[in-house]
Amino acid sequence: EVQLVESGGGLVQPGESLRLSCAASGFTFSSYWMSWVRQAPGKGLEWVANIRQDGSEKYYVDSVKGRFTISRDNAKNSLYLHMNSLRAEDTAVYYCARAWFHGGPFDYWGQGTLVTVSS
């Protein structure tokens, strides 16, 4: 059974940093593009970033470029999102999602982890 389990969310002040993790199981992690998708409270879904199977390519939504870094450790079946210079507008539930194929749909999602940026 495919499982994606996020962790690392919490309450931080503006300007601080946080690292999210996503533990994958039930599939060959190193064979799939992986993404982070977020959802602000009461708002819609927003694709944040994705990473190629071997980590050699990374892409971001404009609003997080230069502040967020996506990475992965295929030996540990884990996906990460390093978030720096956090802003109030980054407050959201962050989901880890597997892309079925490059450019394709997100076929499996984690349960999400809440990040709250507030003073």
Place this chain on the structure above:
Amino acid sequence: QSALTQPASVSGSPGQSITISCTGTSSDVGTYNLVSWYQQHPGKAPKLMIYEVSKRPSGVSNRFSGSKSGNTASLTISGLQAEDEADYYCCSYAGSSTYVFGTGTKVTVL
């Protein structure tokens, strides 16, 4: 990277059919047949319902169908059931390994 446009809400009675539109641009929906649809119940993670415009993943009811014309994709739910009440989001590949989601539509079963 502007969000795709969806109606904020759509409603229907049990047994009826409803259609949700998703309007993008020639840079996303209009160029790629990589439109997917997700169902999200409150407090839950999104669930893939349609991919590549009109394909259904295994286990998804055939009451759900998708189509596309130009820059607009559509999701139709036929034989509306109480369990279909949820938020629905479209998503399109937007080139350069990026994606864009729709604004979301709340479906209410009357």
